[in-house]
Amino acid sequence: MTAEPSPAFQPVITAAILVIGDEILSGRTKDKNIGYIAEYLTNIGIELREVRVVPDLTDEIVSALNALRSRYTYVFTTGGIGPTHDDITADAVAAAFGVPIDYDQRAIDMLLERFPKDQLNEARMRMTRIPAGADLIANSVSKAPGFKIGNVHVMAGVPAIMQAMLDVVGPTLKTGAKILSETVQAGLREGDIGTPLAEIAKAHPDCSIGSYPFWSETGPDTNIVVRSRDPEKLALATAAVKAMVEAERSRLRH
Template structure:
């Protein structure tokens, strides 16, 4: 793949995802959140820069969280805010920010909308433990809230709940200029166009150009994707890519 550096683009808002859970690392649970969040953020003008997956170990969570939140505009975490002993995300986030954590009356009120008082046992009340100073993220599915502290947004790992939380918090986020993209099928293998494509990318440093090989009924092929926040620069780069592809097809007799 060939890509140019787009870090100088205007109105850049960046993000990272921190996925928390032994079950993801073991393969027992297949992550369905990363792709959803990535597409969601792209559509609202936030560029996903990093994704990390860490186990249910507080030191690992704190270390990753502090690294990510120092580099990106936002960090979104998924997993580890449930009722069981290994759901330690809230405690870890509190530790990362150096604040206390306790049962939050607002969170208890949300849980009470679903559970009668006699069912709000110790395990369920764990989901109401919120770091001091955090804002709550509404959960229209199961009522147990997520929360936001600093530039970190803590969400559930269950996809339907995470998606509801993301919808709830999205209007509060700062967004940048949306990334536009265009795709052309090369009709050639990635190795056939790699050198020429690098030259096109070099000539258009303000766009991102990537090549993605695939197999079809006709054999190996490549999609070339051009991405930019500037529609004119996108069109100019795509025109150059198409000119290059036509030249390479002619050279190879395709």
């Protein structure tokens, strides 16, 4: 039986999200997809490194997509694959990859599972235009598919549909070591622990250590979150944080 590689030797799989849509930038629509995708990816061992939001402009989409797909293992796009004139994501993705785009019979067959043929009007048929060479992403909610080309997964902007597509995509993804985390509630202001916390972070370079102030029932407080792929290094850094917190509490009491 082959032993599992230690976290230090497992590959780091990275990702970016490209959110497409004027409605997001104007504030008319509040994005609900970024947090969902981020949590989903973290839970399966993929590290989300970057999120960009771009308007419904072909050049902007192409530029952002080409930058992201060359930098990260995977790119996930949301928005812009519906039936209206301003849903231009599929065309922009085709342009980014330098391939033609046309009606795809596989996508048409998917829509026919929901709509009679005489209801496949020009607007709905726009959703069956797929870049050449792409694989389809099934959509159990409304049947109109997303698609995958290269390392780019193109998904809907409607949260329920995006989530259904992500459930299809998830099992096909390469994954690495999951990022583990521990949270220590300090019972102190962030400014009380800033200097010693920086020293701990310097002493534990393989861990990510962040402080997040909040207001508790007893007043100002801080959560310290320690993250690492290696459980032993995580435990050591967390122990150092807990010891520091106790020392600072004691110092401030006297």
